[in-house]
Amino acid sequence: MKTFEIAPANEFVRTVKDTFQRYKAMGNNTFAQLDTPDFHFSPDKESNSIAVLIQHIHGNLCSRFSDFLTSDGEKPERERDKEFEETEMTKEELQVLWDEGFRVLEEALSELTEGDLSSIVFIRNEPHSVPEALVRSLAHIAYHVGQIVYLAKCIKGQEWNTLSIPKGKSKEYNRKIRKKK
Secondary structure (H helix, E strand, C coil): CCCCCCCHHHHHHHHHHHHHHHHHHHHHHHHCCCCHHHHCCCCCCCCCCHHHHHHHHHHHHHHHHCCCCCCCCCCCCCCHHHHCCCCCCCHHHHHHHHHHHHHHHHHHHHHCCHHHHHCEEEECCEEEEHHHHHHHHHHHHHHHHHHHHHHHHHHHHHHCCCCCCCCCCHHHHHHHHHHHC
């Protein structure tokens, strides 16, 4: 069994950081396959486009992680409803939003200390332990990145380059992994 030589609290924060980075990379690898019009495709009036999801993720990360330990995660200046309005932003402008949201998150995570994990933060005036708030945010981001990937896969069809193990290739992948070890 693998064990860790660092404090469990530090391992938790490292794992959260790494997992957020994997979802950010998954988004970046998806965006690389798209053109600006693809970001604005919506299957119907009630569904969000990738652009809208990026706007929402940006707003959420900036609100939740600006002054993470000292102010409510739902900032008064956040205009959440506007995040769900379609805009005419380019792929490059949307990438800037994506990067900015994750920069705010990464700064907040880099400042966390082991002692901060026993702190309480507020989201919409509701108390959350720091680990609870981090897991809540991670689940939220994973949910929306999954939507982004699915939409992109639908948009690109046969041109889509999978971000994981291709269908029917699990055994081959597992053999390669075992060979490396």
